[in-house]
Amino acid sequence: MRLEPQMWDAIETIANLEGMTLNSLCAEIDRRRRDIGLTSATRVFIISYYRHLVRSYEGAGPKLNGSLARVVLDTVVGRPVERMPALRPTPERNRNLAVTGED
Numbered sequence: 001m002r003l004e005p006q007m008w009d010a011i012e013t014i015a016n017l018e019g020m021t022l023n024s025l026c027a028e029i030d031r032r033r034r035d036i037g038l039t040s041a042t043r044v045f046i047i048s049y050y051r052h053l054v055r056s057y058e059g060a061g062p063k064l065n066g067s068l069a070r071v072v073l074d075t076v077v078g079r080p081v082e083r084m085p086a087l088r089p090t091p092e093r094n095r096n097l098a099v100t101g102e103d
């Protein structure tokens with residue numbers, strides 16, 4: 001599987017946070033994906049995981065009762081037909097972000 005270095009860092013961080021090995025997390029994504037390549041399913045999983053974290057942080061998401069990876073696997077990777085709703089903008093945050101080319 002080919003991923004950008006930032007994606008590898010992200011998936012490794014998720015695996016560590018969830019108490020899983022990188023191999024076991026990728027195997028779980030592979031086992032649950034349907035009609036989508038493994039690389040694409042992994043990218044979707046990573047983005048969805050962090051979106052769930054943001055929602056939880058903002059108080060807009062579901063309160064977790066267990067593993068966030070399992071929530072994301074169940075709601076996104078395991079069911080690719082369903083789509084996540086768009087994030088609601090928060091008025092108190094500055095939406096004029098400059099792109100600097102730095103990570």
